[in-house]
Amino acid sequence: MLLNNKISIRFYIRHILKQAFLIFLFANLVVISKWFIPWSFQIPISIAAILGTCIALLLAFRTNQAYDRWWEARIAWGAIVNDSRSFIRQLQTFLPVDTNHKTYLHPFVERQCAWCYVLGDTLRRQPVSQRLEEFLPSQEAKQVADAHNPPNMLLVKHALAIRRLYDEALITDYQLVQLNATLTNLTDSMGRCERIKNTVFPRTYTFNMQVFIYLFASILPFCFDDQYYYLDVPLVTLISAAFILIEKSAIQLQDPFENQPTDTPVTTIARSIEISLKSMTGYTIIPELLVPERYYSL
Structure with missing residues (x-):
């Protein structure tokens, strides 16, 4: 996610350099002719x-639609933050006071932290094995890593562990229902993120927009009088590059899980969740917040 800091000009230039250079060459060709x-x-x-x-x-409409996808992803991860805290708080409240938290509560904390990180890595098509080994026993980590959908398998592990608490009479019927409802909310948020990731933004939007922009760039040099030929190249390049830059920004926003500076900052959010959960449950070692890059965080 881009921060409210000064953004490097290279971030903009590197996305439009090729197209702007081609337009620059075409405008020069027209002027020379x-x-x-x-x-x-x-x-x-x-x-x-x-x-x-x-x-x-068209660019305004396109950018708005792309931002809606990015904002929906951010809302989903905001819900994950709230539901993760609620889930551990419920367990902390429901379990008897004399219960050994390291035995019953901390495994849920570790598994929930792993779920947050693994969900983000899965959405970005990143490997998850090392992340799982940081929080889970080796056998359980391998089982989850080998699953078709590791984040969903972690939620299944949550559900089975809750069922064991119920079988041991550590939680009541009503508490079981409440915990399962929270797990359902986490599943809904995971599904929303997967839907955004797996639903391709219509390619015709990009194709049609690029056709119009390049058509505009090819027409514009012929609209200036010969006596203003020295304005043709810079104006055509700058105006067309501005359109291309906006279109590229929309493309980046429409895909919020691509491990790019414009992503939803899922790793940073997961670290924040880990800090909250471990602070709530008496951990002695609390990780530090991730330090963002100069103008973005992931």
Whole structure:
């Protein structure tokens, strides 16, 4: 996630450098041809203005739709924060006072921390084995890592452990229902993130937008008078690059789990959850908050 800090200009340039360079070359070609091949062909500037207005409206719609996907992912992870804290707090409250927390409560804390990290890594298509070994016994970590859906398997482990608490009469019927409801909320949030990850944003949006932008960039050099030829190249390049940059920003926002600076900061959120849960349950060693990069956090 981009932070409210000064963003490196390289972050912008590297995403549009290739396209801007091609437009720059094309604009130079048109200007040079005007110098050496006198012609009277000129496109009315009103055509470029109308096309530019249409592109601006389409970009606004596209960016809004992309931001909605990014914001939905952030809402889902906000719910994960709340439900993770609620889940451990419920267990902490429901278990008898004289219960050994290291035996009954801490395994839930470790498993929930692992679930948060593993969910984020799975969404980003990152390996999860090492992450699981940090929180779970080796045999359980291997079993979860080999599962088709590791985050879902961790929730299954939660449910089975809750059932054992019920069988040992450590929680009541009502408490069992409450804990299962919280697990259902975590499952819903996981499903929302998976839906965003697995639902491809319509490719026609990108294709049509790029066609319009490049059409605009190819028309614009022919709209200037010959006496203003020195304005053709910088104006065409800058205006077209601005459109391309907005379109690229929308592409990045529409995919919030790609391990990029514009991602939803799932790893940072998972670390925050780990700190909260371990602080709540009497851990002596509490991890530090992750230090963000200069202008973003992951």
